[in-house]
Amino acid sequence: MKTVCLYFEIHQNIHLKRYRFFDIGTDHYYYDDYENARSISETAERSYVPALTALIEMANANPGFFKCAISLSGCAIEQLENHAPQVIELLQQLNETGCVEFLAEPYSHGFSSLKNEECFKDEVQRLCKKVKLLFGKEPKIFRNSCLIYSDEIGELVAGMGFKGMLAEGAKHVLGWKSPHFVYNCNRAPKLKLLLRDYSLSEDISFRFNDSSWSEYPLFADTYANWIAQLPEEEQVINIFMELCALGIFQPLSSNILEFMKALPQQFKERGITFSTPSEICAKMKSAGSLDVTYPTSWVDEERDLSPWLGNIMQREACDKLYSIADRVRICRDRRLMQDFDYLQASNNLRFMSTKANSYGGYRGIYDSPYDAFTNYMNILGDFITRVNDRYPLDIDNEELNSLLTTIKNQGDELALKDKEIEKLHNIIGRLDKGEEAPSEKKAKPAAAKKAPAKKAEPKAAEAAKPAAPKAKKAPAKKAAPKKAAPKAEA
Numbered sequence: 156m157k158t159v160c161l162y163f164e165i166h167q168n169i170h171l172k173r174y175r176f177f178d179i180g181t182d183h184y185y186y187d188d189y190e191n192a193r194s195i196s197e198t199a200e201r202s203y204v205p206a207l208t209a210l211i212e213m214a215n216a217n218p219g220f221f222k223c224a225i226s227l228s229g230c231a232i233e234q235l236e237n238h239a240p241q242v243i244e245l246l247q248q249l250n251e252t253g254c255v256e257f258l259a260e261p262y263s264h265g266f267s268s269l270k271n272e273e274c275f276k277d278e279v280q281r282l283c284k285k286v287k288l289l290f291g292k293e294p295k296i297f298r299n300s301c302l303i304y305s306d307e308i309g310e311l312v313a314g315m316g317f318k319g320m321l322a323e324g325a326k327h328v329l330g331w332k333s334p335h336f337v338y339n340c341n342r343a344p345k346l347k348l349l350l351r352d353y354s355l356s357e358d359i360s361f362r363f364n365d366s367s368w369s370e371y372p373l374f375a376d377t378y379a380n381w382i383a384q385l386p387e388e389e390q391v392i393n394i395f396m397e398l399c400a401l402g403i404f405q406p407l408s409s410n411i412l413e414f415m416k417a418l419p420q421q422f423k424e425r426g427i428t429f430s431t432p433s434e435i436c437a438k439m440k441s442a443g444s445l446d447v448t449y450p451t452s453w454v455d456e457e458r459d460l461s462p463w464l465g466n467i468m469q470r471e472a473c474d475k476l477y478s479i480a481d482r483v484r485i486c487r488d489r490r491l492m493q494d495f496d497y498l499q500a501s502n503n504l505r506f507m508s509t510k511a512n513s514y515g516g517y518r519g520i521y522d523s524p525y526d527a528f529t530n531y532m533n534i535l536g537d538f539i540t541r542v543n544d545r546y547p548l549d550i551d552n553e554e555l556n557s558l559l560t561t562i563k564n565q566g567d568e569l570a571l572k573d574k575e576i577e578k579l580h581n582i583i584g585r586l587d588k589g590e591e592a593p594s595e596k597k598a599k600p601a602a603a604k605k606a607p608a609k610k611a612e613p614k615a616a617e618a619a620k621p622a623a624p625k626a627k628k629a630p631a632k633k634a635a636p637k638k639a640a641p642k643a644e645a
Contacts, residue, residue, distance in 0.1 A: 157382060157390055158430040159422065160349060161223040162298075162321065163398040165203070166264050167195050167231040168502040170519060174530055179537045185494065187520070192238045199239035202402030207245040209401070209412045214252035217419045222254045222429040225398070226298050229262030229282050230500055232289070243289065250290045256431040257286050259294035259317065265499025266463065268299055268308050269450065270477040274484050276315060278496075296320065296432040300501055302351065302395070302453035303460070306342050306446065313343030319436035321395065324350035325451045325458040335389035337435060341444035347436045348445055351395040351453060355381065360400035364409040375417035383425040391435055395453070455510070463504040468528040473504060475535055479542050486546055494538055503531055 172187040213221045225246070227235075235242045249255050261267055262282040267275040279297070287293050297317040299308060304322035312320050324334030334350035358378070362368045370377070382392055397404070405411040422428070430438075454462045464470050476498060483495045506518050506527035521527040 156426055156428060157385065157392060158428045158435065159382065160391065160393045160430055160432055160435055162258075162393070162395040162432070163206075163223065163225050164298075164396070165225060165231050165398050166228040167198070167234045168519075169230055169234070169497040169500050170194065171503070171530065171534060173520060174533045174537075176533055179533060180540060183537060183541060185534045185538075186497070190520075191234060195234045195238045198399055198403065199235070199242050201407070202399045203239070203242045204245065205407060205412060206398055206401040207242065207249060209416055210255075211245065211249050211252060213416055213419055214249065214254040216416075217423075218252075220423065220429060221419050222256075222431050222434075224256045224258055224296070224432050225249075226258035226260050227286070228260060228264035228300075228500075229278075229285060229496060230264055232285055247290065250292070256296070256433055257290055257292055257294055258321070258432065259283050259286070259297045261300050261499075263496040263499035264300045264501055265496075266300065266303070266473060266501070266504075267477070267480070267499065268303060268311065269460075270473070271480040271484075272311060274477070274480045275311065277484055279315065296436065301463075303450050304348075304447055304452075305450040306340060306448060308450070309340030309346055309348070309447075310342040313340060313346035317346065319347040319349060319432055321393070321432065322348050322350055322445075322447075323451045323453045323458050324352055324393070327458070328445065328447050328451055333386075333389055334393065335385060335391055336442035337391055337439040338443060338445040339441040341446050344441070344444065347439075347441055349391065349393050349432055349435060350445075351393050353453065353458075355392065356394045356396050359394070359411075359414075360396040360404055363405045363411055363414070373414070375414055375421045378414075379418065379421035379425050379427065382422075382427055391430075391439060462508055462510065463501055466507070466509050466524075468524065469504045469507045472507065472528060472531055472535065475532070475539070479539055482542055482546055486542075488545065491538075491542060491545070498531075498535065498538065503527075507531070 170187045170190040171185050174182070174185060210223065227246075232243075250257075259279055259282055261275060262278040262285075265278075267278055283294050295317065296319045297312045297315075298321040299312075302321060302323050304320065309320060320340075329350070334352050336350075338348040338350065340346040340348060355378075358370070358373065362370070363373055365371055385392070401411055401415065419429070450460055451458050452460060452462070464473060476495075480495070483491050502519075506521055507524045509524050518524075518527060521530065
């Protein structure tokens with residue numbers, strides 16, 4: 156029986172403001188708040204809200220049958236919490252239906268998996284904690300920023316305890332193999348890989364409303380037939396896309412949501428099911444290992460890193476940013492960490508791409524890739540200066556880590572002593588007011604318990620009455636010691 160794994164990505168770009176060379180050292184705020192609020196509000200209205208509402212309807216209409224997976228970047232969560240909290244509420248409603256699985260990814264939606272292992276682990280842990288806080292679920296499956304995957308990254312992810320990972324079914328990696336099987340990482344056989352069918356995915360996300368496409372208009376029954384007609388042994392069909400494909404890439408006027416709502420019934424009629432990534436990793440056996448020496452992604456025809464690291468400007472900016480990654484991670488300064496997260500976001504490097512029609516021709520506030528590079532490097536120059544001013548370069552990372560750990564431990568000790576001092580002050584205050592100290596109050600019950608033992612004294616006195624006459628001879632004996640006293644002195 157064939158099963159479909161439907162996955163949606165939610166990420167929101169952080170828009171930087173115009174930042175001149177003369178702003179370095181004087182202005183430490185890098186963001187266009189108006190554009191950030193406007194873009195996330197528009198995306199929520201045009202895509203996220205209607206799309207999530209449709210998914211909730213599909214879950215309620217097909218209980219236990221319809222299932223999907225969603226991943227959110229930390230940057231997206233922060234923007235949604237600030238400017239579109241209704242999206243978070245809809246995600247929580249979708250979570251209550253039991254049909255959705257939330258996946259893990261780097262908090263920043265950046266490239267730490269390629270540049271800094273410790274930074275990468277820290278980011279993933281922070282996002283998992285955020286997901287657990289919002290939805291009460293601990294992610295078990297991982298997807299990297301832009302679906303980037305390599306053997307080395309897979310080994311790293313497996314070491315973090317994840318059972319599976321999403322990746323791109325790139326032709327140059329698969330060769331004659333099909334993406335409709337479960338594979339495993341060749342360096343970590345226990346890590347299962349779910350590969351995107353980019354053709355079926357992009358039929359919905361990119362070509363659905365293209366009137367020049369040979370299959371236009373696409374109907375749900377036609378799409379279901381394509382899946383049903385796949386060879387019998389090909390059991391897993393992974394359809395991955397951005398959530399904003401429903402409403403932004405494909406406008407609501409194209410009836411994209413009606414198409415999605417019709418899929419469950421069409422799948423039922425053809426014996427096709429829905430499954431979450433965890434369910435597939437638990438039930439399906441691996442068809443073999445997959446060798447991916449060079450990183451793949453889900454962007455452009457090449458399915459590689461060229462959209463973000465394809466020219467010297469992008470590589471210089473990326474290397475410069477991650478040169479201070481360890482110091483930012485070690486210091487744990489909240490403001491510096493947030494700026495570092497936002498500066499890592501993939502779109503910052505994508506705007507510098509010199510590839511034809513990169514990013515759909517959209518560059519935000521920038522006129523050219525060189526304009527984007529100049530603006531970003533000005534901001535990065537100020538950010539690096541702030542880090543170095545706070546933690547001088549003459550202190551290496553190991554020494555800095557040791558110093559900050561010592562400071563933290565001393566702070567914890569001082570906090571503990573402050574609590575003890577406060578307790579003592581409270582006791583002194585009670586004593587000054589004439590109140591009993593807590594220790595004295597506790598001693599009273601103990602004293603009361605001993606009282607019954609004193610009741611036995613009269614019986615002992617009665618038993619000792621016959622000896623009373625002997626006690627009367629005591630005055631006569633007192634004279635004897637006086638005569639003997641000189642001998643004792645001698």
